[in-house]
Amino acid sequence: MTTLLPTTTAGSLPKPSWLAQPETLWSPWKLEGDELVAGKQDALRLAVEDQRQAGIDILGDGEQTRQHFVTTFIEHLDGVDFEKRETVRIRNRYDASVPTVVGAVSRPKSVFVDDARFLRAQTDQPIKWTLPGPMTMIDTLYDAHYRSREKLAWEFARILNEEARELQAVGVDIIQFDEPAFNVFFNEANDWGIAALERAAEGMTAETAVHICYGYGIKANTDWKKTLGSEWRQYEETFPNLQRSKIDIISLECQNSRVPMDLIELVRGKKVMVGAIDVATDTIETPEQVAETLRNALRFVDADKLLPATNCGMAPLSRDVARGKLQALSAGAEIVRREILG
């Protein structure tokens, strides 16, 4: 990738209103059968076009083919019973009714590989694909089989690695694992979570990324953020081990967040996806605001390692707002590019 400051998104983009209820997280599909398959592909094409028109450099599928960033993957696995549900506390923050692990987990067939192949066919630009991370997966399930968070995480890591290798084989350039759980369960992340993530990324020739955010702009998350004080230092807990890990890229939330920018110094040497778009507000950043966040980050990450990005997914936003934010990201990155190149 030769572009300086290549822009990308954390992952999700809003879905068209004919596919799923807009401005709603995890909303059910409005189509079924063959119509749903075609509808998802049309939506993916539109998501690619929106990114391309905005000038985004590394394209994603906007997560148009999945309802939820974790459960859609788990739905394709054996060993999990979606009828048998239990209420658990997600990331110590909100209660959710989740499926139950009832037996050994396995992946009978590919989950996203056809979708990734379809994305690959839409563009010659680099593409990135998102998968849930092992630790975030176990936190979204009730485990009645392994009875061990760590054991289940290692099983998921093995399964994720199978999927990641197939995604790489159809031409995905960057595989991103979403691990917001790293910002909550520090001890487990350091004890085995980061090791399990490396297992998921084992043997990859594609670049690998880990996205660690403070979540979508939903109330449970914004309420939680209010309790974190004037400085959010969660990243400090895991960065030293992530710096030593084999993961290539670390995706962070930096726009309107209270994360002290100097924490990025702790992962010096890694590529960093710097979140320069706040996904918890409809207010569209100005290119200058984006540029200012990127300039701040550049004090702690080398220019050839910085990827301007969004804080998190934009699925809950309106399409107009999301498009505006993509354009702001692109324009802000261009301002800083010109400054660097003189």
Ligand SMILES: [Zn+2]
């Ligand atoms: Zn996120």
